[in-house]
Amino acid sequence: MRFEIPADKHLVHEMTLPIRWGDMDAMGHVNNTVYFRYLEIARLDWLGRIAALPNPLGEGPVIVNAFCNFHLQLSFPGDVLARSYVRNPGRSSFDFYTTLERVDEPGVIYAAGGAKTVWIDGPRQKSIAMPDWLRAHLLAGTAPDAA
Numbered sequence: 711m712r713f714e715i716p717a718d719k720h721l722v723h724e725m726t727l728p729i730r731w732g733d734m735d736a737m738g739h740v741n742n743t744v745y746f747r748y749l750e751i752a753r754l755d756w757l758g759r760i761a762a763l764p765n766p767l768g769e770g771p772v773i774v775n776a777f778c779n780f781h782l783q784l785s786f787p788g789d790v791l792a793r794s795y796v797r798n799p800g801r802s803s804f805d806f807y808t809t810l811e812r813v814d815e816p817g818v819i820y821a822a823g824g825a826k827t828v829w830i831d832g833p834r835q836k837s838i839a840m841p842d843w844l845r846a847h848l849l850a851g852t853a854p855d856a857a
Contacts, residue, residue, distance in 0.1 A: 713777045715807045715822050719795035720848075723756035726813060727790045739783035745810065746778055749823045752792035752808045762844060766832040769841075773806075778823035789813040790820070799848040802837040803828045 727748055735741040757763050757771060764770040784790065791813050797805045807824040811817065829840035 712779050713824065715795075715809070715824060716797060719797040719805075719807055720850075721793060722796050722847075723752065723759065723792075723794040725752055725755050725792050727751060727792060729784055729786045729788045729790060731786050733784075734786055739785045742778075742780065745780065745784075745821050745823065746776065748790060748792060748810055748821075749776070749778060749808050749825070752794050753806055753825065753827075756794050760844070760847060764832075768832055769829065769838065770832060771827045772830055773825040774803075774828050776823065776825040778821055780821050782818070782820040784810070784812065784820050791816075796848050799840075799845055801839050802830075804840075804848050 729740060733740045733744045753773075754763065762771060764772060789812070791811050793809045793811075795807045795809075797807065804827055805824060806827050807822065809819050810821040810823075811819050828837050829844070830836060831838045
């Protein structure tokens with residue numbers, strides 16, 4: 711079963727990640743769990759840049775589901791370009807997607823994943839309305855570092 715990434719999404723972040731020798735498994739390609747780590751690194755890097763990191767003692771984002779579609783096998787050596795997108799901001803949640811491609815093969819998607827992100831009150835462990843500044847950022851669609 712494949713989860714499709716919608717076309718109507720907004721680019722918010724790009725970053726490059728090195729493929730490390732230790733990321734590979736016995737089959738000679740990046741282990742499936744590491745793809746999720748790449749998605750997490752991209753998501754947290756973006757959240758850090760917009761000052762919205764998870765905060766268990768206050769408000770912040772958590773993910774309530776995650777998926778990854780594996781299209782091609784990544785292998786060492788190389789660098790991965792992670793492009794992250796947002797879509798569908800609601801009262802307390804939004805969709806976050808990331809595509810992974812090799813820097814030396816522009817436009818060839820090796821994997822694509824996403825997560826439903828919910829804004830919560832950490833101490834109460836309850837969803838709450840996301841701040842107006844975050845909603846405005848999500849609706850604008852492009853972060854300064856995505857240009």
